[in-house]
Amino acid sequence: MVDGVEFRMLGPVGVWHHGERLCPTNAQQRTILAMLLLTPAHVVTLAQLVTALWGDCPPASARNAIQGHVSRLRRLLDGIPGAELVTAGPGYRLNVPPESVDVHRFRRLVERAQAAEVPLDELLRTAVDLWRGPAFADVAGEWLAATAGPALEQERLAAVEELSRAELSAGHTGAAIGRLAGVVAEHPTRENAVALLMTGLHRAGRRTEALDVFRAARLRLTRDLGIEPSDELQRIHRAVLTDHAPPAAPPAPTGPRARQLPADVPYFTGRTAELAALDGLLRWRHAGVAVAVVSGAPGAGKTALTVHWAHRVADRFPDGQLFVNLRGFDTTGAAMDPADALRRLLAGLGVPASQLPAALDEQSALFRTVVAQRRVLIVLDNARDAAQIRPLLPGASGSLVVVNSRDQLTGLVAGHGATPLALGRPSASEAREFLAKRLGSERVAREPQASADIVESCGRLPLALAVVAARAVTNPRLPLAALAAELRESRDRLDALANGDSATDVRTVFSWSYRALGAEAARVFRRLGLHVGPDLGLSAAANLTGLPVARTRALIGELIRAHLIEEPVPGRYVFHDLLRAYAEELARDVESAADRHRTLRRLLDHYLHSARLADALVEPHRAPIRFEACADEVHVDEPTDRKEAQAWFTTERAVVLAAVDRAAAEGFAAHAWQLAWAIKPWLSRQWHRHDQVRAQRTAVAMATKAGDTAAQAVAHRYLADGFDRLGQHGDAEVDYQRALDLYRTVEDRIGQAHVELDVARMLDRQQRHRDAVHHLERALVLFRAEGHGVGEARTLAALGWEHAQLGQYDEALEHCRAALALLQASADRHGEAAGWDSVAYIHHQRGEYPLAIQCYERSLEMLQECGDRMGSARSLICLGESRLAAGETAGCRREWQRAMTLLTDLDDAAAAELTERLRLLPAAPPGADQRPGPG
Structure with a gap:
């Protein structure tokens, strides 16, 4: 600080002198001051200040108002040592020593502490004490607190955790517990803080409180975010359960190490200054999330620079390197939605689709939770604007984000302290x-x-x-x-x-x-520009060219050698966005409208009938629909088994979804809704709920446009299912009712039965078991009237489960046995295993433990035959419970130990819980219960 002058933003904003606030007293002036202090000695444009004060709806007088506020602020700052507010180019610059600004002093102290071999308590304590409330506590407008505030808060939390870690290491357990208790109370799903608090409580002899903290955190993680606690948190939980001494302080969480960077750029040259600027970010990432924005003209080499640099520093980010092409300037205008980008990033970090929350802000929070305290490099390529990026930014220090865009993304520079790097042409x-x-x-x-x-x-x-x-x-x-x-x-x-x-x-x-291309290769180049998705395979390319696959492969090889298309992985081809735009332009200029229409029809036929064949393997019991006819010359992918079919959907998912949109836009209504129909079961099983809703909304619109009532019914049913999976039950109920009405219009009783069954499943998830039974009884009548055996079996099994939940065990057993007879007739071993599991559950609830044991053993045998390890583990736990209830303590221990062998690799939280249950089991008397269990 200069002569006791301090500029504050970590709490109320203003200028203090020897602890006394001097100015400003106007909230709008405080907003302007905060914007200038975020980047001292750098120009903040007039447009950025307007956005900070009024967001997207500034008044007509905004510029004049800004100028007036700046003028008054300049007068207020006159005479304050070290402060100079000047007009510079398109905006204003505030020259102040960075060390006199609390934000920058906080970051410098954290950086110094983290650079030391041993964390320095005093530096971190001084840094944390600079916070006097939420950042930007009394500014005007919501923009500043909403954009820069969350990142700063994450930096504060990370510093508090590092300080607590240092205090635990030094034996200052009481201070750490008091500090962490407040953090966990405010952020109950912040796993690093929970782990530290549990460690401190355990070391202080407060074991029960530590276990309570874990249970509360696990409940919030599973309920609010849909994920289990991290491996590290579960390890600490096991240590507390077994009363083993934990380490002095837990290490930062670990997780899957993604390696998603594209191949390094061959023959990379120059860009020395730009590489040095990116290198400079490495020393700042410990003081917060470092963000760089590499902007430049199309073709300037932005991606080449960042990918090359990312490979150079990959070893500095041992927890993973993530890469996403955001398609911000895709020729179709279909920039990637932030939610889709988050799903890809989370998948790269090992979070399965089934655990993703529904809402964007919840997904963003989950991403920040998973990345917290990890050292991850994230490259976001081809971004359109700051709004696309903000949900993708981590919150805690240690990670680094590099964003490429044709736009300068000034919102990230102003709101998140991003470092701008304008990439000109090479010398x-x-x-x-x-x-x-x-x-x-x-x-x-x-x-x-x-x-x-x-x-x-x-x-x-x-x-x-x-x-x-x-x-x-x-x-x-x-x-x-x-x-x-x-x-x-x-x-x-x-x-x-x-x-x-x-x-x-x-x-x-x-x-x-x-x-310079031959005539055939030139035609292939033009036709490939008509493709619908981000990449394409060889058979899709052959459908575009109208040539045999072998000839298409040879001509694409000519394009690859000419550097007009790339083959990042064998058999998948990708255009640079400028080259794709040029190929599309040529196709429009050279190819006739009729030829373009026929080419697109062949391509859509390819994806529709390839998806149809794959779906038949993924969901063999599904009722077929009548598809659009496939032209004889169309090449169709034909997977031979379920594994190949699932792999096809995995590879082509983004392309099929793009094909649904393109078919709708180009007037191929039937292709659009039928493609959405074909991919729906796979999307559901992989828990791609957002994709399912997006595709089915298009399907509803296209089926309505085509006047196909039966297709509308199916699309509304599948859309309702997507809403249900997202937890939007009100929307689901509306679409289920619409589907039911449409099925009645076309007198499709099997369709009506499926809707009733789907509604029952939704009600079961809401614990509305009596309502579920009502709908299942209607479904059963309809399925039986139509002789639909598969539907009848599934409905009977569901009825058995619902009656069991209601305590009506006689009825439940009757339904389950009827379902088993039908399941056995259809040779559905996995379904039969589930049926025997339900029967076992009923016997256990009725106190018929020997029968329960027999049924669980039968279910277990089938689950093992099917290779279902998690199902086997759960069945072993239930089997152990029935043995324990029957007085077979040693048998229970044996089954639970077998389950532990499986759970250790599958679910640490469940394994820890079972460890505690095993610990509490009473010892069996000598010689008691020695009969062997099943193999």
Whole structure:
């Protein structure tokens, strides 16, 4: 601080002198001051200040108001040592020493503490004590607190945890417990704080309180976020359960180590200053989440730079490197939704789709929880705007985010302290160095003028240089002067289209390279531009070209050698977005409308009938529908078993969903709703609930447009199922009723029965068992009237379960036995195992323990036959409970120990709970209960 002057934002905002607040007294001025203090000595634009005060709805007088507030703020700051508020370019700059601003002093103290080999309690304590309330406590408008506030709060929590860890290591248990109790009370799902608090309580001899903390945290994690506690938290729980001494302080959580970076860029050259700037972020990530925004023109090499740099520093992020292409400037306009991006990021961190919350803010919170205290590098490629990025930012220090965009994303710079890095064109020398690496230094040295001309014709843009270099490499005897002359001629022909955009230079090179292709390869290039998704496989490409698969593969190889398309993994092809835009433009200009229509029809036929065949293997008991006819010349993927079918859906999921949208947009209504129908069971089983709802909404619209009442009924039913899985039961009820009405209109009684069965399942999840029975009884009547055996079996099994939940065991047993007879007739071993499990449950509840034991053993045998390890573990636990109730204590211990063997690899929380139950089991008397259990 300078002469006792302190600028504060960690609590009320303002200027203090020797502990006394000087200014400002106006809330809007405090907002402006806070914006300027976030990046001292850097320009904050007028537009950024307007956004901070009024968000997206500024008044017409906003600019004049800002200027007035700044003028008054400048007068207030006059005479304060070290402060100078100046007008600079498009905005204002506040020159103050960073050490006099509490935010920057806090970050510097945390950085110093984390850089030390042993955490320094005093530094961390000083840093934490700088907080005097929530950041930006008394500013005007909600924007600043909503954007910069959460990240700062995460930094505070991380510092509190590090301080508590240091205190536990030093034996100051009481201080750590008091500090952590407040954090856990406010953030009950913050696992690192929970782990530290449990450790402190255990070390203080307060074992019961530590177990209570775990139970409360597990309840909130499973109920609010749909996930189990982390491995580290469960390990600490086991240590407390068994009363083993925990470490002085738990380490930071660990988890799956994602390695998602694309392959490093070959022949990368130059960009020394930019690489150094990115290197500089590494030292700041310990003081908070470091964010960099790499912006630049299309084709400038943003992705190449960040991927190359990410490979250089990957070892600094041992907990994983994540990569997502956000498709912000995709030619279809379908930028990736933040929720979809979060699902991909969480999947990369090992969170299954079945555990993802429904709402975007809950998914974002889960992401921050999973990443907290891990060292993860996250590369977000091709972002459209700041709104797409904000939900994807971690909250705690240690991780680093690099965002690429054509836009400068000033909202991230202002609101999240992101470091901007504007990427211009490489220098002429760097561009020549690239050519020398790619073509050989001798070849370039022999023709220096031609090399310089090539660099100039490419506008020094890396993408254009790569395309030209590919042509030169595949024609080693062609003089560079000839290539340069061809480029000049192309540039002359396209001069009329010049608009000062770098894309013009790239288009020149694309045109030149395209004309160098053979006629067939050029046609393939154009046709591939009509594809609907982010990537495509070989058979889809063959349907676009109308050629045999082998010939298509050979011609795509020519495009790969010309650097016009990429093959990141064998058999999958990807365009750079500019190249795809150019290919689409050519297709519109060269191909007739009729040819484009036929090509798209072949492509949609390919995905529809490939999905139909895959679905028949994933869900073999599903009632078929009548599909659009498939043209004879269409290549269809034909998986041979369920495993291959699931792999096909996994690979093609994004493309099929894009095909649903494209079919709807281009007037192929039947293809749209039938594609949504075909992928629905797989989406449901993989718990891709948001994708299911999105596809079925389109299906409803297209079936309605086509006037197909039966299709509308199915689409409404599947849409309702998606809403139910998201917990939106009100929406689900509306669509279930609509489906039921439509099925009645077309007199489809099996469809009506399925709706009744689905509604019952929804009611069961809401613990409305009597209501569920009512709907199941109606479903059973309908299925039996139509002779639908599979539906009848499933309904009887569901009825058995609901009656058991109501304590009506005689009826429950009757329904389960009837269901088992039908399941046995259909050779459904897994379904039969579930049926025997229900029968065993009923016998146990009635006190008929020997019968329960027999049924559980039968169920267990079938589950093991099916390879269902989790089902086997649960069955063993139930079997042990029945043995214990029957007085077979040793038998119970034996079954639970067998279950422990499985649960250790499957579910740490369940294993820990079972460990405690085993510990509490009474010892069996000598010689008692020695009969062997089942093998």
